[in-house]
Amino acid sequence: MKDTSPAAIHLSDYAPPPWLVDRVHLTFRLNPGATRVRSRIRFRPNPDAAPGQPLRLDGEGLTPITASIDGTPVTAAPDATGLTIPAADLPAGAFDWQAEVEIAPDANTALEGLYVSRGMFCTQCEAEGFRRITWYPDRPDVMAPFRVRIESDLPVLLSNGNPAGAGPGWAEWDDPHPKPSYLFALVAGDLVATSDRFTTAQGRDVALNIWVRKGDEHRTAYAMDALKRSMRWDEEVYGRAYDLDVFNIVAVDDFNMGAMENKGLNIFNARYVLADPASATDTDFANIERIIAHEYFHNWTGNRITCRDWFQLSLKEGLTVYRDQQFMADMRSAPVQRIADVLTLRARQFREDAGPLAHPVQPASYVEINNFYTATVYEKGAELIRMLHLLVGDDGYRAALELYFDRHDGDAATIDDWVRVFEDATGRDLTQFRRWYAQAGTPRLRVTEDWDGARYTLTLAQHTPPTPGQPDKAPLHIPVAVGLIGPDGAELAPTRVLELTGAEASFTFDDLRARPLASVLRGVSAPVIVEHNLTSEDRAALLAHDTDPVARWQAGHDLARDILHAMVTENARPGPDYTDALARLLSDDTLDPAFRAFALGLPGEETLAQGLHEAGHTPDPTAIHAAREALARQMAEALEPPLARLFAEMDTPGPYSPDATAAGRRALRLRALSLLSRRDGGARARALFASADNMTEALGAWAALLQIGAGAEETATFYRRWQGDRLVLDKWFAQQIVNAPAERATAAAESLAAHPDFDPKNPNRFRAVVGALAMNPAGFHHPSGAGYRFVADWLIRLDALNPQAAARQSTAFETWARYDPARRALIRTELDRIRAHPRLSRDMGEMVGRMLDSA
Ligand code: BES
Ligand code: ZN
Numbered sequence: 001m002k003d004t005s006p007a008a009i010h011l012s013d014y015a016p017p018p019w020l021v022d023r024v025h026l027t028f029r030l031n032p033g034a035t036r037v038r039s040r041i042r043f044r045p046n047p048d049a050a051p052g053q054p055l056r057l058d059g060e061g062l063t064p065i066t067a068s069i070d071g072t073p074v075t076a077a078p079d080a081t082g083l084t085i086p087a088a089d090l091p092a093g094a095f096d097w098q099a100e101v102e103i104a105p106d107a108n109t110a111l112e113g114l115y116v117s118r119g120m121f122c123t124q125c126e127a128e129g130f131r132r133i134t135w136y137p138d139r140p141d142v143m144a145p146f147r148v149r150i151e152s153d154l155p156v157l158l159s160n161g162n163p164a165g166a167g168p169g170w171a172e173w174d175d176p177h178p179k180p181s182y183l184f185a186l187v188a189g190d191l192v193a194t195s196d197r198f199t200t201a202q203g204r205d206v207a208l209n210i211w212v213r214k215g216d217e218h219r220t221a222y223a224m225d226a227l228k229r230s231m232r233w234d235e236e237v238y239g240r241a242y243d244l245d246v247f248n249i250v251a252v253d254d255f256n257m258g259a260m261e262n263k264g265l266n267i268f269n270a271r272y273v274l275a276d277p278a279s280a281t282d283t284d285f286a287n288i289e290r291i292i293a294h295e296y297f298h299n300w301t302g303n304r305i306t307c308r309d310w311f312q313l314s315l316k317e318g319l320t321v322y323r324d325q326q327f328m329a330d331m332r333s334a335p336v337q338r339i340a341d342v343l344t345l346r347a348r349q350f351r352e353d354a355g356p357l358a359h360p361v362q363p364a365s366y367v368e369i370n371n372f373y374t375a376t377v378y379e380k381g382a383e384l385i386r387m388l389h390l391l392v393g394d395d396g397y398r399a400a401l402e403l404y405f406d407r408h409d410g411d412a413a414t415i416d417d418w419v420r421v422f423e424d425a426t427g428r429d430l431t432q433f434r435r436w437y438a439q440a441g442t443p444r445l446r447v448t449e450d451w452d453g454a455r456y457t458l459t460l461a462q463h464t465p466p467t468p469g470q471p472d473k474a475p476l477h478i479p480v481a482v483g484l485i486g487p488d489g490a491e492l493a494p495t496r497v498l499e500l501t502g503a504e505a506s507f508t509f510d511d512l513r514a515r516p517l518a519s520v521l522r523g524v525s526a527p528v529i530v531e532h533n534l535t536s537e538d539r540a541a542l543l544a545h546d547t548d549p550v551a552r553w554q555a556g557h558d559l560a561r562d563i564l565h566a567m568v569t570e571n572a573r574p575g576p577d578y579t580d581a582l583a584r585l586l587s588d589d590t591l592d593p594a595f596r597a598f599a600l601g602l603p604g605e606e607t608l609a610q611g612l613h614e615a616g617h618t619p620d621p622t623a624i625h626a627a628r629e630a631l632a633r634q635m636a637e638a639l640e641p642p643l644a645r646l647f648a649e650m651d652t653p654g655p656y657s658p659d660a661t662a663a664g665r666r667a668l669r670l671r672a673l674s675l676l677s678r679r680d681g682g683a684r685a686r687a688l689f690a691s692a693d694n695m696t697e698a699l700g701a702w703a704a705l706l707q708i709g710a711g712a713e714e715t716a717t718f719y720r721r722w723q724g725d726r727l728v729l730d731k732w733f734a735q736q737i738v739n740a741p742a743e744r745a746t747a748a749a750e751s752l753a754a755h756p757d758f759d760p761k762n763p764n765r766f767r768a769v770v771g772a773l774a775m776n777p778a779g780f781h782h783p784s785g786a787g788y789r790f791v792a793d794w795l796i797r798l799d800a801l802n803p804q805a806a807a808r809q810s811t812a813f814e815t816w817a818r819y820d821p822a823r824r825a826l827i828r829t830e831l832d833r834i835r836a837h838p839r840l841s842r843d844m845g846e847m848v849g850r851m852l853d854s855a
Helices: 221-238 282-297 310-331 334-353 375-408 415-426 536-545 549-570 577-586 593-600 605-614 621-638 640-649 660-680 683-691 695-707 712-722 726-738 742-753 763-774 786-801 803-813 821-835 842-853
Strands: 019-029 035-045 055-058 063-069 082-085 095-103 113-117 120-124 144-151 156-159 162-167 170-179 186-189 191-199 205-213 246-252 265-269 444-451 456-463 478-485 491-500 504-509 517-520 529-531
Touching: 120 246, 120 265, 144 156, 144 186, 156 170, 186 205, 186 246, 191 221, 205 221, 221 246, 221 282, 221 310, 265 282, 282 310, 282 660, 282 695, 310 334, 310 375, 310 415, 334 375, 334 549, 334 593, 334 605, 375 415, 375 478, 375 491, 444 517, 456 478, 456 491, 478 536, 491 504, 517 536, 517 549, 536 549, 536 577, 549 577, 549 593, 549 605, 549 621, 577 593, 577 621, 577 640, 593 660, 605 621, 621 640, 621 660, 621 742, 640 660, 660 683, 660 695, 683 695, 683 712, 695 712, 695 726, 712 726, 726 742, 726 763, 742 763, 742 786, 763 786, 763 803, 786 803, 786 821, 786 842, 803 821, 803 842, 821 842
Parallel strands: 019 144, 205 246, 246 265, 444 529
Antiparallel strands: 019 035, 035 095, 055 082, 063 095, 113 120, 120 186, 144 170, 156 186, 162 170, 191 205, 444 456, 456 504, 478 491, 478 517
16 A cells, blocks of 8 residues: 555544534625635534544635634634644634635536536535535534525525525525534526425425426426325335425436435436436336435435434435335335345445455445445445344334434434344344444355255355455344245245344244245345255246245246356256246236346346356356357247237337336336347337337337347437437437447447547546446456456546546446456556556545455
């Protein structure tokens, strides 16, 4: 490591803030190149901290104009990250801090703090952006009510809380709920609102507004509907109502993340608000529904109860992801939603847990907190709550959550507080369960069986491989949902939750008529990898008969995985078992089309690479791609009649609707189309592209053509039709790269990066090109190394503009250790080249360091 590397922050070093804030007054005089921010902050000593400590204020990139304490000018000089006022210069009790600073929002390409996005001022303060706006103890355990005045000629001026007055060129906002600085927000622009109202269960009349650029108003209806459903759901399911008179949502073009839960003023990446049938896909609609709900749900889980420090991030993010998953399960099909969530968990979190960036849900240290908004904190964090729910039952969960809100409303709380409410509400001892929060890595659950003619014994054994910094792992408390299926396909034993707490345990089932088939980890009851050596006949039987839909889908997925592994490692030729089983499933019209669409989907190339690596092989992305293609061709051939029937029958007559039923039909239809295109040369896809009245089918048809090496004409047509639409153009960029043949993928990315519409400063566009190449594994990992070089070049360039976005994209390299020596050497060269770059950001320095230092 370079000796210039910034110091790590440790959980064990937590100390309460010496100074608390009673009230914040901010005044903004907006100007793109020179915005003035005046602050008046009432500080008082924290009775729970050691007395006589200095006042440390965070501040980065601020031009100081004035600063005073109780009217006396401050003489202390700022350093690179803030300002320290020695205790001797501070009054004995409470005091007023007043300051004025100047900042330059139009020069802010990092998109943290106050910045300008196509003429619109907006903020992003989580996690540590507020310190780029003014001097402040920028830590979440300092909570205060804010009063904000905005001065600008722009017509719409917004901040947190309730409106408190407005006139020509100014507006004031008052947020009565004490909040940490990371939830501060300000927006100013020439915006228009779609407005509605919501009456809470307590009778509060809330004004709802979705603010967008002129011309985008016709794309807000779905987000508004999702918002109202989220508000009602949180009242009905969690008993939590909204607590201000207005709720504003703003769509912003340039935004690093998906969206942000600022109190009363949620700010969204435009792609997660704006949708209409012509320009948005079913996936876009589902993402909007989920993210609108997620940010709204943070009002209670995140804002009213916030995090004591950033090591507690999963307290709000894991819980809020779990809540958005529950909401989606209620709005749509619960098993289909669970399958989608499990796919995300494995693709993102298991991948992270298996590589150099593995870390616990509660990390013990970090260098740059932005690097810890990870799949582990989010998705695994949500899985831990799902397990707690399963372990304590519905009544226990409800009681624990009631206690959580009663005990901690208004607090900056910890993960330990969270687990304690489950203990106190249910009387369960969760000492061992807490290990899930501290121990990284994905546990392996080995399943073995014994049948003595009358009694069936299931033995479960657990083992977690080492992760960086954690060589030895202790056993976890794992809930394993198990059901038994008889030889005739009937259920012999309904789902039972077995609790594995030691390294190994056996569970017996008596009085069985015949040797059962075990359906293990139903519903994916824990975030573990199951090692269960079932024959393909057994898997096919589970695929045909399992009464748990998630386990049923899993059986088909495992069957396909086993075949693909054998194709890659033994050059095996797939037999008819898999396609025979699929044929039966596809023609079962009692099954939800969305479920059948998932059943028809093959494991992704990344998932296959990870599975091969876990099984002790060195994955070859080229061979994996070829095997997956070969199996897809065989499926297309063997299943042509049922696929053709489904393609014809799964149309959705009448006007487009984004509802789950219609979306499920389209998903199945497009899966069928993708396979059929390998038989009909793209005839059906060309016709659908030409006739589709919605983006889902148009994009699906075009992608099916690209996958068979066709579609050039459609690529041009698509561009002509949509060249003025930023969100749709992102799809145009990404599809061409994701679906490019391996040999041409990097060249496609290079030429698109030279396209006049490419703009690396826009995070969505950057991801649509650089991120898209990483999503084409055979292209990205092409043995030439050109893919690695392209991504590294752009990471270096983007790091100078937007470190947070660049560091996120660097995870393209997190799987390097899986690969062969030649590919490893190529990746290493690129990581070394990034690390050697002068002026590397702290964000990128930490990521590349963690990836290289585990080598
Ligand atoms: N609080 C986050 C947004 C955020 C993330 C701010 C990282 C700063 C750094 C927000 O609630 C969130 O989690 N957004 C997700 C979407 C969500 C549905 C998981 C996102 O932006 O990806
Ligand atoms: Zn969140």
